[in-house]
Amino acid sequence: MDVVLLLVVVVVAVALVFDFTNGFHDAANAIATSVSTRALTPGIAVALAAFMNLVGALLGTGVAETIGSGIITPPEGEDGLGVVLAALLGAIAWNLLTWWLGLPSSSSHALIGGLLGAGLAASASVHWEVIGLLVALPMVLSPLIGFVLAYAAMVGTLWAVRSRPYLPTQRRFRLAQTISASAMALGHGLQDAQKTMGVIVLALVAGGLHEGSQIPLWVKLAAAVTIALGTYAGGWRIIRTLGRRVIQLDPARGFVAESVAATLSYVAAFAFHAPISTTHAITSSIMGVGATRRLSAVRWGIAGNIAVAWVLTIPASAAVAAGLYLLARPLLP
Template sequence: MMTALVIAILVVALIFNFTNGFHDAANAIATSVSTRALSMRTALLMAAVMNVIGAMLGTSVAHTIGSDIVSITYGSDEGNMIALIVVFAALFAAIAWNLITWWFGLPSSSSHALIGGLAGGGIACGLMVHWSSILDKVVIPMIVSPLGGFIVAYIAMIIVLRLCAALPYHRTMRRFRWAQTVSAAAMALGHGLQDAQKTMGVMLIALTAGGLHSFDHGVPAWVKIAAALTISLGTYFGGTRIMATLGSKVIDLDPAHGFVAESVAAGFLYVAAMGFGAPVSTTHTITTSIMGVGATKRLSAVRWGVAGDIVVAWVMTLPAAAAIAAVVSFILRAALL
């Protein structure tokens, strides 16, 4: 039974990873598509390839998800079963929240949905939740990365505008369209680096709880490949609802603004993953970077009503996913233990 449950969880984890790519495809390519730097299919294919490459570049975020959110005791049948219940509940909650926010076209964080699900499932199963780690590696980055994205993008955009002020507009925009191919690829690489690792982390918990692998031995190569391919596949089939929100509803972008927003957001993703192992939300970072470059036109250029709806979804993600996971964990624990 334990092995069958582990296999089921691995399948659900890869489904979550697919929805993550599907849900977050807009993060990498919305600005490039909206400015006509890339066609939709070309942008999606490029993003899918870069997601695979990014997913293979590190495991620090995977270890944060696997060990720094809830305290899991392996070894006993009950402890292993509780670990599997928590992981399944977290994945169920994250998938549910991804689909809810996708339906309403809101760019919420798949990462925070998964983390909230782990915390909610852990509470329901009586596990110790590492609140200090959640504060340091989730809540603080959740505030710093969007705020930093807004400020840095605003400053960078002002610098770019001043450097390009005397240049012919149409020729300059053509060059920024070419540059956006690079910035969109960098954003997709950062998405793979961040988000695929989160699925690797929960798969690692499931494999360890099922006695099929040891957490101390790191992430198996096949887990990395499976996570990379499924998030890439989800990205390729990415939906257009959220893409429309990021690409045009927050602000009307030109290629220069799109290039700066993508470059700044990608930089934050790399620093967080490679420097701190922090599971930063790609959604939060690119959205506020878009707001930052837009604010250089004038504050009224940003559609703050749409931005407000996005912020509400951000704030709701952790507690909503935690609540869903807690209910699922309670039901499964009563049925299986």
């Protein structure tokens, strides 16, 4: 088999491994609140999230095109494929570390950091204007917007149901969480599976097997099915952190947090083609609804650990990817 073709096959396989880790790492994004409020049993929640991830992954390609052509332009041939492979391995390493620690970090930013690190190590063309507008700006704004919107929506919700009996109202919100969890899982598929699609196209272009940023159907299907399988495998360490350790949620707050985070994912994907972190969106939304009780209701120590992981994600995955590329470069043809 031709060396370039072999490298393309390896990179596509590793990209799907990343997609799988993305699924189980970020399963918490969609189902942690529903499981913690007992709106859904763990088994039903994971199956529902997996199915909606699959559907969401097939709904658009805007985010995939941003990742596939907007972050870096790698060299052609073996060197370019080495860049993409190192980027994926750096992202996978960070995903596994934060999963083990139970920290809901961003798989999206791990991948972007990996692409940046490997690209810089290879002296590839880096599209800083796109990174600033569609990565850095949303990375700062989406958690702030998520927190504020969730806080405001929760205050409005509490006012709307202020005269209704507590227990029957919470039961209705528990039922409504089936819809909000589905919407969140759909948004996760729409955002995160597309990132893997973009990386696979980046590898195909570097290998001379594809032109442009259009996503082939087989790439869409492979990424969609893989992230769904990863979601079905679950990510219980992170689910416990988001669902119980940041704040003790009730069904009303779970519903509002999921609805706000899902809305952010849809707007970013469809309106701006921006690869935002669904992890940042749901975590900040959970903090926002929790703060309506009182600020001390949020366990800010846990939130601080999460924030540290957010800050470190891009530089850490970039450093790992750059190191891997530099180690492997002498071995490339």
